[in-house]
Amino acid sequence: MPHVFRPEHAARLLAEERERLLPPDRIIDALEMQGHEDVVDIGAGPGFFALPMARRTKGTVYAVDLSKEMLAMLGERAAQAGLTHVQALEAPADRLPLPAESVDRALMAFVLHEVPDRIAALGEVRRVLRPGGRFLLLEWDKRPMEMGPPVNERLSLDDCEEALKAAGFRVLHRVFPNDVHYGVLAER
Template sequence: MSERRFDPAKFAKLDNPERRKALPPKKLLGMLAIQENDDILDLGAGTGYFSLPAATMTKGTIYALDVEPQMLEMLKERSAEQGVVNIQFIEGKIEELPLADALVDHVIASYVLHEIDPLSAGLTEIHRALKKGGKCLCLEWEKKETEQGPPLHHRIHSSDLQQAMEAAGFTIIEKSFPTDQHYILIAQKNG
């Protein structure tokens, strides 16, 4: 496992009451204006923090991608328990998405972009997988010392991510700071 990648043994950190209070998944997903039949790609889907609520917001397919098979197994179990049937589980890397071009209406990139090396390769793949005009919700740790989160040298400053996304063919349509530790970029595929 890459030292940048999240350790599946720490899965409880992904979904806890404090995180849900500070970063409510349905509220954040509302920033994408998800339509009834939209298809969504959740990068680093983990235990389903975004995949499961997104699956209730569309009749389309949720592509839950994770590099760790253990995380996908947990998500499969949670999906079955909740009776969710529109999630497709995909093992793979963001830098090499095993998906067709222009497949999805939206991409969720929650706490995963800092794990991609090089970042440009991952952003190129996200752009490729999105339909024209599709949106990407990026939730990341700001590049400053905090008690939680990845090491400072792995983090991407919000202005640096904005520049990288614009260089990859996106327009930033919204930038916000839901907490003093996190930022959100809503990026739309140009052209």
């Protein structure tokens, strides 16, 4: 079973170094949000992407994570920022607690490599997206480096694109936020 990021390391997810490496607003730009979308952040952790998304939409931002501790941190951060339209949901990526066709945008950042049933997880994202909805999948480049999960747990860019297509997505384009991560923007 792949290693899952642990709540006691949450500070790493909010560090300035991570913000420099993965500027949330630049990443979110790829989703082409217009200010009214309902959004789901799968594996939201303490809200590194969920809170910036909430600043860019009047719709509901569903922050899904396995960890009660991470969601509690996210809730505190959202309250401090006055973001009342963020809803924290405890659930695994392959069983999203949302109705079918309930969101316009979805983000899954550095989570898919941790999910035992990747096809089910991608199917869930497709299920909750409205027709024409956009999905940004971010992952670690599959090569040795000093940070990130073990190389044998990482997914190649080609493997992610193939999995997205197999789940019924149309791949739009690739996103390269830095030299250690990649993203794939897809549409339902």
